[in-house]
Amino acid sequence: MKRSARWKTGAVATMLGCCVLATCACTAVRPDDLPSVRGGVGASHQLGLQFASTMNLPTGADVMMDGLRVGEVESLSVAGKFVDVTVGVKDGTKIPADVHAVIRQNTLLGDTYIALDHGTVVHGPYLPPGGTVTVDHTSSPPQLEDTMAVLAYFVNGGSIQKIEDSMTGINAVMPKPRDVQRLATVVAGDMRDLAGDTNEIDRMLNGFFATGAAIDAKGQTLATLFSQPTVHYWRRTAVNIVSYISQILPSVGSVYEGGLWMVPMLNSLAATGAVGRGIWDDAPADTAALSDFLRTTVLPFAQNPSVDIRSINTAEGDEIVGDVENLMRMLGAVK
Template sequence: MRAATILLALALTGCTVADVPLPGGAPDGPAYRVTVEFQDVLDLVPQAAVKVDDVTVGSVEKIWLAGWTARVRIRIGRDVELPANATAAVRQSSLLGEKYVSLARPTTESARGTMTDGDTIPLARTRRSAEVEEVLAALGLLLNGGGLAQLQTINRELGTALDGREASTKDLLHQLDSFVGGLEAQKADLVRAIDALDRLTTRLADQRAVIGSALDALGPGLTVLADQRTQLTGALTALGELGAVGTRVVNATRDDLLASLRALQPTLQQLASAGDNLPRSLDFLLSFPFPPGVTGAIVGDYVNLGATADLDAAQILANLLITPPKTVQTGQSGGGRQPTPPGGDDKGNNGGTKPVVPIVPSLPEILPIGCLPVVGPLLPGWVPPQGCTVPPGCALLPPTASAPPGSLRPPGGVVPPGTVFPPGTLLLPGTILTPQCLLPKATGAVDAQRGGVADLLPGGLAP
């Protein structure tokens, strides 16, 4: 009767075993599946746990062999998020515990992406832990004479070598520590240099055929150089002697050369001051005495010429007031004085002074030389001395000031023709001349109106 009861209980138990879940695995619910490749899964079995940070998040569904690689399909809870480049390892819960699959974030690179259903963790990102049998076998090999005798010999010889050299050894260790610290501080630069060297070697490998052809082509050239070694040596020796002769000649003619250069300096300065006036004058010489383009004004046996007269009274008065009246010292000569006009002065003798009519200076000499500093350039903000005037609004602006429209910045600080300052006047390089300092330019325009002087005097020709 007791046996029958036991058999009945076993039968009932066997009927309900299929409905009871086996131990391990992940909680029930939505999940996604990932395939993991291992070199060796040890004794991992289906239904083994899948853990992340020692927390069970899934289970092993299937294990099979694909070639020489073991593949494990695992089931992970849908609420568990893993990076797409996660790593996997077969670990052991304890010394004699069960095996399980451990998933973790990558340690050698930054995490990227998100793992989804159907993804695969390749063999390069998986590993397994050492078995207890492997550890004991290695320990047994070491203890059974595998390496202890060698360690003893090494220890003894090392002690003999360092005996009496403790200070040198200590200094060596300090230097080694500094060296390793320097390498650590320059790790990024070293990695970058290695990467650059890798790219260089890659380029060289891609151009191996070209480099080989170049080396092959260098052979005949090197042969020619070797055959002409004597001639090349003689040429280099002669070149050395030529250098010695040239040095001697330069040293002997140094003073004369410097004197010639100093003599050329005024001429070169005047050429630089002339600017584009020199080529314009050369162009005018080709058609002298008529200006360039005069062929369009030649009609038959006469030439149509026109002139524009600026009869602005204000401008005339300004020009007259710029230069003070000059006086003539009578009874004396020399020193740049003007001669006494014929007939003497109003008193009938030559012993007094007489003011003469103010002379309107020519355009390039509107501002007399006596009004300018004798030494040194004009500085920004320069104000003419008493008795010297410039047109209203004419000023010297510093190089950093905003240049007004129509202003002039003389090149090299040398005033060119066409301003109220004499040509060649030195300014601080970069100084700006306001538009009021510029003289009106002659346009040379022809209005093609015919008439005489009688038509011009009343007020000009009507267009």
């Protein structure tokens, strides 16, 4: 029993000692002391980079250019207002002298690395070993708090709702799916017919080619037809023909030589035509009025000529129609 108790006591003491040693070891090891899984870049030379801020850039971080890992961060040190970053670059790597160094992260919580950006065409000069990229050619990463603030503003500032509203508006103006399907069906049929009639297209293109070849073969003849002497010949021919016709027909000749005297006459004819056009336009209405007058007034009077006297007044306004009726009856004019 005593031996078993001693063994248990020794085991507990050993475990406590291991825990203390492990704790001490953890407090003595820093993240920078851990070996890099990359295993370095092989033979390299050093370059200096100046940044206004490096945030959480660790030693051993990658140096990328054109999508390739060309080096790693070796050390960081504060020098006044800037941070000097020493990187090891693989030998044989040509870095343009006007390169721009940027500290980036692939994701919000991803690993930080240095990206070397340059133009599309590089013909030198290049940075020599031990060269330095000054702070005016570097860009520091944004503060994490600023990034989170921008993200929070994007989420809470209504941007997502605006995007949703925009998508709703786009969906409202876009045609209905069945219309798009019908349009796609028609287009597919047209393309199918076009693909089936490629022989006709080839024949048309061959015709264009043959026409162009024929015109090209007759280029000298066409140049002769449209040359300056030929154009002058046809112009003189037209002038001579018109001159002969003007001499044969004196009236045409007089108009041809001095037709300005016809301008007043033509203006008068135009005015007369305008008046005649007005009469022609009013003729249907006038004809209808004349026909109505003949039908309702002239014809009834011709069939039964009579005068219906309803009232006769003197200059003073006295009604004398009765006296006139008696007088006419006495004369036998009325019954």
